[in-house]
Amino acid sequence: MAQAKPGRSDRQLSPEKTAAILQGGMQEFLTRGYAATSMDRVAIAAKVSKATVYSHFQDKEGLFNALIRQLVNQKFQSIFGAEDEQLLHRDPQLVLREFANRILDVGQSEPQFLNFLRLIIGESGRFPQLARAFVRNIEQTTFRRICHYFTHCPHLHLADPEATARIFVGSLVHFMIVQEMLHGKDILPMERDRIIGTLIAMIVEGRSPAA
Structure with a gap:
């Protein structure tokens, strides 16, 4: 037809x-x-x-891409409560803690987002363009702004802001996937505050909280 x-x-x-x-x-x-x-x-x-x-x-791919844009914009644009220039003047420990909690809140309170993420991961082998579209939208709404923050924050002195931004986001996404999608709460339980606190201490102070 x-x-x-x-x-x-x-x-x-x-x-x-x-x-x-x-x-x-x-x-x-x-x-x-x-x-x-x-x-x-x-x-x-x-x-x-x-x-x-x-x-x-x-076509179907166009519809799927529109869903990716909608979901990413709805869930991840809200991570940033203030404009970039305002964030630069706040305590980086508070800023990063807010970022981290908002990212993880998406995983804990939005089952539809996790189900959609499962779909993208599951279909990425046969339809790699779907995964690419998702990563491009995540990069535009989340990674780019966190990278900008790490690069321009006067309170941070990072040798490689881009790599640090990837470590920050990657650690949180890994924690979200393991805990919320792979039943890590039962197998490898860990409180999110431990992950967030250690991650921020390593970035801001270059040490672990117990050091």
Whole structure:
């Protein structure tokens, strides 16, 4: 069957229809996986025509990328409560603790985000473009701003701010994945405050809290 072509009247969707399509897409992807999801099923879930879905998102990959952008922006943009220049003048221990807690809060309080992350990891072998899109969006909304902070904060004197930013984010993401996705709470339990406190001490003071 030929793919539906966008009609002129469908090009400008209402916010309600856009939200319905994104919600329907999320539901289908999480239920069926990327490969088994079709735009037909998304249209049925969203209660709109297939032509409407195609006119706004072109294809399944476009819809998935839109979901990535929405999820990353919603969950990770909120990590930064202040503008970059304001953050530079605050105590770095307080700033980094807020960053860390907000990142880990996403994993503990947002099961949909973790389920979506599972989907991306699980499908990354067959559909590497999905993982690339996720990493690009994370880099734009989270890593880049943390790297900027490490580079310009006058209270920190880091030999390699970019590598330090990757260590900071990577440690927290690893902790989130192990604890929340791989049942680490039962196998390798550890309080988040220990991870956060040690990580910040190593970055800010170059030592462990017990030193």
